[in-house]
Amino acid sequence: MTRHPSAKAMDKGGWRTLPAEGLRGERPEWPLTEPTEREDEVWHELWTKPQAVVWEDRVQALEVALFVRTLAEAAAGQQPSSPTPSRNGSDHVRAPLQQPRPGRVGLPLGQSPERRVVLSG
Template structure:
């Protein structure tokens, strides 16, 4: 068994806000994915005849922001294998090793927070609609705090 040394997923995931990760990001960089997700239809299903559940998952996944990267990298087969494995893992009698494979796919495809960090992906903030001030809106009422309940008690002069 190998000992010591770095492993592919050893240590904490990179943090886009840390100074050290920023230095590493200058070399590799973080990729910002569009908040609105991938536009267009899902690619053609690459495996044998899919079940209805698999087609539903397939369409949903190809609308996610991560799908822009999968498309660039030609990962249709890997995503299809994930879909098939996920559909199998959803069954009540699914084996534990199948569920572990789903977790691995989630990380490698960037569908989990840890996977997003390891792949150095972040999702762009959604475009905000223009906020129109409501002239009827009431100002926020200040809630009393614990400090408001405290009273100053004068010290007794003769006690």
């Protein structure tokens, strides 16, 4: 893969000028499961943007695809699928977050479980 000429300026700590015409050549293949029609439209549109040159250099097709999928799901009014351990995200994967027990604190780095600190009420 040939890097865009302005990438050399970035290697030297300078600014990189992105081409107004965007990515030259073909966009990467969609890396996820079969895209919806809307995902395919957004995927194609994003890879024509100047920023796509940077995504290509950094091999970020997967990250762009995940953004496209999340954007399409949100636009359709769906809860974006997310494997993150957030309150909302944990409910749909049937893995609720455990509530901390009152009066307990975590272990400071380097302490063994025998030296656990318990605070009383």
